[in-house]
Amino acid sequence: MKASLINKAWLLSQKSLSKQFHQNAHHCQQTQDLILKQYLQLNATTDFGKKHQFDRLKSYQDYVQNVPVIEEFSEMENFINDMKSGRENVLFAGKTLFFETTSGSGSTPKFIPYNTRLKKEFKAAVAVWMWDLYRTDPKIFSGKAYWSLSPALKETSTTSGGISIGTGDDSAYFDPVTAFLLKQIFAVPPQLNKIQDVHEFYIQTWCYLLRASNLSFISVWSPQFLLRLMDFFVENFQQIRKESGMSLARADLVWRAIEEKHLSLDLLFSGLKLISCWTQGHSKIWIKKLKEITGAVPIQGKGLLATEGVVSVPLGMNQHVLSYTSHFYEFKSEEGKVCMADALRQGETYEVIITTGGGLYRYNTHDLVKCSGFYKSVPCLEFLGRSGNISDLVGEKLAESSLVEIFHQALSTFPSIEALYLYSERQQHMAGYVLVIESSTTIECDNIVRFVEEQMMTNPYYKQAISSGQLNLLKAASVDGDFTRRLTRYYQSTKGIKDGDLKLPLLFPSGFLDPILK
Structure with a gap:
């Protein structure tokens, strides 16, 4: 059978789900409320459901009061170990089809259970x-x-x-x-x-x-x-x-x-x-x-899709919309307040918290998103990065997510740059950061460092640390055009990450890059 005919058969099987998504897009919150209600009803007799009295929860407010936000996957370790042993009805009703592993931002693999739902x-x-x-x-x-x-x-x-x-x-x-x-x-x-x-x-x-x-x-x-x-x-x-x-x-x-x-x-x-x-x-x-x-x-x-669940789907070439018909979503603001999708404000940044049919309840993915607008009543989300990778040597609170845009601007301004990375180091009695500049040609590192540091200075904590003498000014380390390839192999072997799943960090802790910089 021709590929085009098979494609068409597959696509036709997707049409009704897509139609449902668009037709109900004016009713995002009602759909979310229904999904949460179904989770609570379906999983009331599971180990997790009994512990948190799912049978008594009638509203989102009840859910928030009885189920704490899970900030680290390790908090679920006892439940996951029971499921790995073959027990059913632990986090969700029924049996586990398989586990998928992901390292996330840590080195210990997370075992994500999958079921039919x-x-x-x-x-x-x-x-x-x-x-x-x-x-x-x-x-x-x-x-x-x-x-x-x-x-x-x-x-x-x-x-x-x-x-x-x-x-x-x-x-x-x-x-x-x-x-x-x-x-x-x-x-x-x-x-x-x-x-x-x-x-x-x-x-x-x-x-x-x-x-x-x-x-x-x-x-x-x-x-x-x-x-x-x-x-x-x-x-x-x-x-x-x-x-x-x-x-x-x-x-x-x-x-x-x-x-x-x-x-x-x-x-x-x-x-x-x-x-x-x-x-x-x-x-x-x-x-x-x-x-x-x-x-x-x-x-x-691509939309924001992880092993744990899906957050957004692409519509057109530039719009990413909350996949509101998939799971139940909450969002944690920069001030620490948690809200549902209908309370998001355009231009503000949030961490994504998901509840899924796969047994994750109020799980903080630590994915940072910015609300860029709305499709009908559904929030559009721009993925900024992970909230977990922050360097804070002397109170500068340097987040990797803030480096993405800085490095993107630098790559556009200096075409000879192939890649940029940043790592912290102790410099005698002081601390500071080193900008790794990869290029296959001779470059003016001073201009690049000056450009990047000017952008980093927009972070008031970093600027204060420099001004007060707690941090040294940014230094440069020039590397050849093969550095990213060597770094990729080293990072993958260290973390045990498959090629297709690689998200190479931009910010590294002191000492991590030493083996490939020498």
Whole structure:
């Protein structure tokens, strides 16, 4: 069956969920109230529900008074351990289908339980996204698609209770019919995920991609993953050419583009219509570099979707809307006040708190979002970064989320810069920060440091720390154009993060970068 027909069958299965989202968008809060009520009723007899008297909770106010906000995943460890042992009706009614692991901002893996309801909630979000893309440009679904795959970090394992840990591919998040249809249009088969040899994984990935002459859609998480894919292609072109069976004419064309340093994805895949990846938060600073390899292919920013749940979905190319039909959401203001979606104010910043069908209750994701407006009554959200990565040596309260825009401006102002990072260090009897400047050419570090520090001075706490002599002025460390690649490998090996899930920090603690700076 042709990919276009399979795509259409899959998309038609998403239409009703998308229609429901748009029709009820004037009634965001009523929908949210209903979702919370369903959670409380469905899970009243679970261990968590009994502990927090779900059967007596009749309103949002009751929920707030009886269930505290969970600031750290470790607070749920006893419940999760019971579920890993195979117990049912712990956090949600019924059994656990599988666990997905994520490191978050810490080094200890978090085990996120999945059930049928949580999978439906993910499907509700993806349906809105996919149908909107189809209405925008049906040609995006005219051929095969590449959905994110990463080389395996370890062999498949199970918990003590025999529950699977990890999924083979993105289709595992969906219902069986959707998963079946998705697998028919995948350009790269999910089985490749089982390959543990990283080099062989990328060779085989490229072989499958190059044989997909009708590739029309690429969906990955991190833009750095696509950059890594293209770097690997250039470095290993001769082996990929042989194993993929590339024709001589095509190989000559590609080789000339490599030599002339203008190889792009639209040259490799003439039918490619859209690339979907993160474009906000940390990923924002990589978009300039990504556009150098995408050619004329447009890039759509993904919504805010994590292993724990989905927060927003993209509508059009620039709007990200709260996925209000998926989970129940709360938002914590900068002053520490918690409110529901209907109380958000445009221009203000919040941390996202989610309650899901997968057994997370008032869980603070520590994702920072800014309310950028509204779609009918539904808040539109811009992802700023994580709230957890803050350096505070002497009271300067330097947040990584504030560095994103500063570094983005610096990269635009100084085109020779390839990447920027910041780390703290003890300098004799003082403390200070070092700006790591990556470039393949000779650069004027003083001008770049001056520009970045002027922007950092808009933080009154940082400015006061400098003015009072508690912090030294910003220093520079110039590194070659291979630094990000080495840092990526080091960070992934240290944290145990898969290629496709990588969110490389911009702010590092003292000593962390020492092994690769020496």
